[in-house]
Amino acid sequence: MSMKVTPREEDYSRWYTDVVLKAELADYAPVRGCMIIRPYGYALWENIQETLDAKFRATGHKNAYFPLFIPESFLAKEEEHVEGFAPQLAVVTHGGGKKLEEPLIVRPTSETIINAMFAKWIRSWRDLPLLINQWCNVVRWELRTRLFLRTLEFLWQEGHTAHATAEEAEEEARRILELYREFAEKEMAIPVIVGRKSESEKFAGAVHTYALEAMMQDRKALQAGTSHFLGQNFAKAFEITYQTRGNRLEYVWQTSWGLSTRVIGAIIMVHGDDQGLILPPRLAPIQVVIVPIWRSDKQEAEVRKAVEGVKDGLGGVRYEFDDRETYTPGWKFNEWEQKGVPLRIEIGPRDVGKRQVVLVRRDTGEKSIAPLEGLKGRIEASLEEVQKNLYRRALAFREENSYQVDDYEEFRRILEGPGGFLWAHWCGSAECEAKIKEETKATIRAIPFQEEEGGRCIRCGETSIQRVVFAKAY
Ligand SMILES: [Zn+2]
Structure with a gap:
C-alpha cells in the first residue's frame, strides 16, 4: 500500500486518484460511476457534517427526511427544473415484479417532493419562515465520473426554505452563502470567491444562484457549494400559498442550497502534495x-x-x-x-x-x-498554526494565479498556458459567454458582489459594468 503517489507535475489527474486510493478515502464500486466511501473518508465527511449541522441549527434550521423516490409528474411541474435535470435522471419503472402505474424518479435533488409537502404544511404567515434541511444521497446519471468530484450517487445536505417576502428569502440565500464561505475558509482552510452565477450556469428552476468557487492546484475552479433564490417558481408550480396578516392569499418566496461530498475533492486538490493528502486539522479524523x-x-x-x-x-x-x-x-x-x-x-x-x-x-x-x-x-x-498556514498557502497560490485581463489574446494565452482565475469585463450577453466558452473552455465562475468601475467586454468590446471571474472548471 505504501507505494509513492504520482507527482503532481507528471500527471495531476493520476495524482488525485492515487491520493484518494492510497489515503483510503474511497474506492471504486462494482457499479460504474459509483464510489465507496471508506471509513477514513467517511470520518472526514462526518466531521464536515457535524460542523455544518451545528451552523444550520444555530441559524434556526431543522433536519427532516424525505423519500428517495419522487413521482415523475412532480418533476414536470416546474418547466425549467425538469428540462435541466431530464438528461441525468434515473427512473424506476418496476417494483415488486410489476410495472408501476407512474414511474418513480430517484431524487436528483428534492425541491419537488419537499415543496409538495410545504403546500400542505403552510397555511398562514404564522407558519413562516419554514426552514428545513435534509442530509441524504442523490443520484445524477453522469457519463464521466471521478471519485468525489462527480459520481452517480453522492451525499450532501439540501436546505429548503419558505418565506413571506422576497426580501426575507433573498436574505436567507445570502446568509447561507456566507455560512458556507465561513465554513470553507475557517474549517476547510480553502479561500473562496463568492458571487452570483450567470443565467447559463444557474440552477434549473432558480431565479438566481449564488456559489463559492475555489482554485485547485491545477489552477482550475471547483464549485464548492450553491445557494439559490427560487423566487416563487416552485410556489406557483406547487400552489404553496399562505394567508397574510391582512388576510390575503399569497405565494411564498423560497430558497434552496446544498453542499456535497464534492468538497472532499476540493480539500484533496487544494492542500495535497507529492507525499499525498494533507488534511486541515479542524476536520481531520486523526489530528x-x-x-x-x-x-x-x-x-x-x-x-x-x-x-x-x-x-x-x-x-x-x-x-x-x-x-x-x-x-x-x-x-x-x-x-x-x-x-x-x-x-x-x-x-x-x-x-x-x-x-x-x-x-x-x-x-x-x-x-x-x-x-x-x-x-x-x-x-x-x-494544529492551529497548520490550519492557518494551509489557508495562507492556498490564498497565496490563488493570488499568484489570478490576473486582471483586458485583452482577449492575452486571455486566451493564459488559458492555453498555465491557466488561472481571469478577472475580465463581460457585457452580460449569453452569446459572448458561449463564444468564450467555445474558444477557450473557460466559463464564468462568479459575478462577484463588489461594485467595480465599468469597462469593455473582453470578447465584443461593448460596455461592461464590472469584472467577472473566468476559469476552466471541474
Ligand atoms: Zn460581449
Whole structure:
C-alpha cells in the first residue's frame, strides 16, 4: 500500500486518484460511476457534517427526511427544473415484479417532493419562515465520473426554505452563502470567491444562484457549494400559498442550497502534495498520530509508559497511537503522511530520558522538540498554526494565479498556458459567454458582489459594468 503517489507535475489527474486510493478515502464500486466511501473518508465527511449541522441549527434550521423516490409528474411541474435535470435522471419503472402505474424518479435533488409537502404544511404567515434541511444521497446519471468530484450517487445536505417576502428569502440565500464561505475558509482552510452565477450556469428552476468557487492546484475552479433564490417558481408550480396578516392569499418566496461530498475533492486538490493528502486539522479524523520507536523489550516498556502519559494529557485532541509491530517507524511515517495527518509525535527511549517528544508538521515537514510538560497546549497551538498556514498557502497560490485581463489574446494565452482565475469585463450577453466558452473552455465562475468601475467586454468590446471571474472548471 505504501507505494509513492504520482507527482503532481507528471500527471495531476493520476495524482488525485492515487491520493484518494492510497489515503483510503474511497474506492471504486462494482457499479460504474459509483464510489465507496471508506471509513477514513467517511470520518472526514462526518466531521464536515457535524460542523455544518451545528451552523444550520444555530441559524434556526431543522433536519427532516424525505423519500428517495419522487413521482415523475412532480418533476414536470416546474418547466425549467425538469428540462435541466431530464438528461441525468434515473427512473424506476418496476417494483415488486410489476410495472408501476407512474414511474418513480430517484431524487436528483428534492425541491419537488419537499415543496409538495410545504403546500400542505403552510397555511398562514404564522407558519413562516419554514426552514428545513435534509442530509441524504442523490443520484445524477453522469457519463464521466471521478471519485468525489462527480459520481452517480453522492451525499450532501439540501436546505429548503419558505418565506413571506422576497426580501426575507433573498436574505436567507445570502446568509447561507456566507455560512458556507465561513465554513470553507475557517474549517476547510480553502479561500473562496463568492458571487452570483450567470443565467447559463444557474440552477434549473432558480431565479438566481449564488456559489463559492475555489482554485485547485491545477489552477482550475471547483464549485464548492450553491445557494439559490427560487423566487416563487416552485410556489406557483406547487400552489404553496399562505394567508397574510391582512388576510390575503399569497405565494411564498423560497430558497434552496446544498453542499456535497464534492468538497472532499476540493480539500484533496487544494492542500495535497507529492507525499499525498494533507488534511486541515479542524476536520481531520486523526489530528495527531503517535509513532513509538524502540529496539528492545526494555525500551518498549519505557516508551509505552511514557506514551500513556502523553495520551492522558491529550484530552480533546483526536489522536491515534500506532503501535503495530509488523511495520517499521519509517514505514508508518510514510503511511500517515499519505493519509494527511496534520501532526506526528515521535517518541523513542532517548526522548523518554529527556522527558520530551519530537513533533513533525505534515504541511511543512518541520521537526521540533516539545517537552512533555505543557505538551497539550503546544499541540493545540501547532494544529492551529497548520490550519492557518494551509489557508495562507492556498490564498497565496490563488493570488499568484489570478490576473486582471483586458485583452482577449492575452486571455486566451493564459488559458492555453498555465491557466488561472481571469478577472475580465463581460457585457452580460449569453452569446459572448458561449463564444468564450467555445474558444477557450473557460466559463464564468462568479459575478462577484463588489461594485467595480465599468469597462469593455473582453470578447465584443461593448460596455461592461464590472469584472467577472473566468476559469476552466471541474
Ligand atoms: Zn460581449
